[in-house]
Amino acid sequence: MHIKFLARGTGSARAAAKYLLGERDAAGKPREGVEVLRGDPHRVASVADTLGFEHRYTSGVIAWAREDQPTDEQIEAVVDAFEETAWSGLEPDRYAWAAVLHREEGGGAHVHVLAARCDLETGRSLNSKCP
Numbered sequence: 001m002h003i004k005f006l007a008r009g010t011g012s013a014r015a016a017a018k019y020l021l022g023e024r025d026a027a028g029k030p031r032e033g034v035e036v037l038r039g040d041p042h043r044v045a046s047v048a049d050t051l052g053f054e055h056r057y058t059s060g061v062i063a064w065a066r067e068d069q070p071t072d073e074q075i076e077a078v079v080d081a082f083e084e085t086a087w088s089g090l091e092p093d094r095y096a097w098a099a100v101l102h103r104e105e106g107g108g109a110h111v112h113v114l115a116a117r118c119d120l121e122t123g124r125s126l127n128s129k130c131p
Helices: 013-021 041-048 072-086
Strands: 002-005 033-038 057-063 097-103 109-116
Touching: 013 033, 013 041, 013 057, 013 097, 013 109, 033 072, 041 057, 041 097, 041 109, 057 072, 072 097, 072 109
Parallel strands: none
Antiparallel strands: 002 057, 033 097, 057 109, 097 109
16 A cells, blocks of 8 residues: 655645546546545535635545455545544544545556645644645
8 A cells, every 4th residue: 555645735626626526537548436435525625725825735645556456444444544644633523635436447446635734623724644
């Protein structure tokens, strides 16, 4: 398993959400499957796109090697652990995030993460990724 945060966050979160939910990948190939596992990407985008910060959102991907072929239960466990780590100590109503599963041809899978960089209670900037 590999976790990578992408060098994004200053552009349109709405465009990022549209990509996550799209039926085609960046190369234009049809995706085998798209499933929202957590949150609502459109809500995250709505929050992020209203922020006055330079870096309004964070995006990343949790990927497995094709031969790993993680089960639904394993994917859920990883997403749960990611959430617990990224927002440790915060109640779920204080952050906006979404996790979207993309199934790949041949049984592979990866999960995209999109998060608004804001504490919803305080309105202050929030960085959920490790430096």
